[in-house]
Amino acid sequence: MARINGCEAEQLIVTDRATQYGDGCFTTLCVKNGLPWLWDLHLARFQRTLDALAIPHPDWQWLTQEVSQLAAGFTDLGVIKVLISRGSGGRGYSPAGCHNPNVVITTAQWPHHYHDWQQQGIALGVCQQALGLTPMLAGHKHLNRLEQVLLKQEIEQQGWQDAVVRDVLGQVVETSASNIFWRKDQTLYTPDLSMAGVCGVMREQVIRLVASTPYCLQIVKSQLDTLLCADEVFITNALMALVPVNQINDTYFTERTALTELNKRLYSC
The missing domain is CATH 3.30.470.10 (Aminotransferase class 4, branched-chain amino acid transferase, N-terminal domain)
Incomplete structure (x- = not known):
């Protein structure tokens, strides 16, 4: 329609x-x-x-x-x-x-496969293509999405479910169609999107919800190595809500403590 x-x-x-x-x-x-x-x-x-x-x-x-x-x-x-x-x-x-x-x-x-993703989690690759720095447009969900089209092509060619996307400076930004969070100890992290990426609605909701959890939040500029050292990782968008990440390339994640805490608050709203 x-x-x-x-x-x-x-x-x-x-x-x-x-x-x-x-x-x-x-x-x-x-x-x-x-x-x-x-x-x-x-x-x-x-x-x-x-x-x-x-x-x-x-x-x-x-x-x-x-x-x-x-x-x-x-x-x-x-x-x-x-x-x-x-x-x-x-x-x-x-x-x-x-x-x-x-x-x-x-x-x-x-998309009903999101049910499986929410319950079972997903594995991510890491895209070689990188996002340009566009401070005038960063954060906004404008119609110029050719970078995402090219990233999606790479993901499909590699047979990944989705992939971590970095900017041209090597900083983690998002995935092809979602925002990304990770936890180390009692701190949740999510990328700074002031130069590239989309400020997702579910990302904003998660940032709001963190205030009522035992965790603190930092918005950061981080390289891939920092992400791979996390205790847990999850991705978000408005349709799939919160989805756990089980694996990024050859690095595995098994913890879901922050994700479980946030899901309780998200679905009680």
Whole structure:
């Protein structure tokens, strides 16, 4: 199912800047019990990203109603993707004259293999391709995702479930489609995303939840060796929530103490 600006549609005009330049942003959210899970965090990230890109905001009350109506149609878990483009107009790269953003909403089934990942954990490779440093766009879930397309190709060619991704300085950033956390003793760590990567909604939720656990949190710039010395590792995104990492290349992780603590709080929210 697809809706564009509130109307059922399957095609976006070819002059839309989303297709011409990747000029916009998106979010993918999980539906639970007929409700858009963590919608307030998705909405706040949208607002930050649109401000960073200087794209006019849509009517947030209308968008919330649209998303809520679609979420109510799911009887179990579901997926809603919301894409906001700058719309059509401008000359070349210039966005001058673009005042009418387009809002595209699509729905999909929840990926059921995430159940297995949540229970059994996954193994990660380590990508050789690296993310560039883009401080103007870092943290934002904009539409320019060619780096992730290339990373996904590498992951599929290697036969990995997912992989750790570093920046061009060798610092751990994320995986191809999730944020990463690790624990050493009583401290949880997650990468600094001020130069590359996406600030995921579930990452933000986990950071909030850590305050009510026995652990402290540090946002860091770390090389791969630091990650491999962790006591436990897990990855997060809005759809799969928290997934334990059993292995990164030839390094194994068996502990899940922080993950268990956080899951208790996450699912009691």
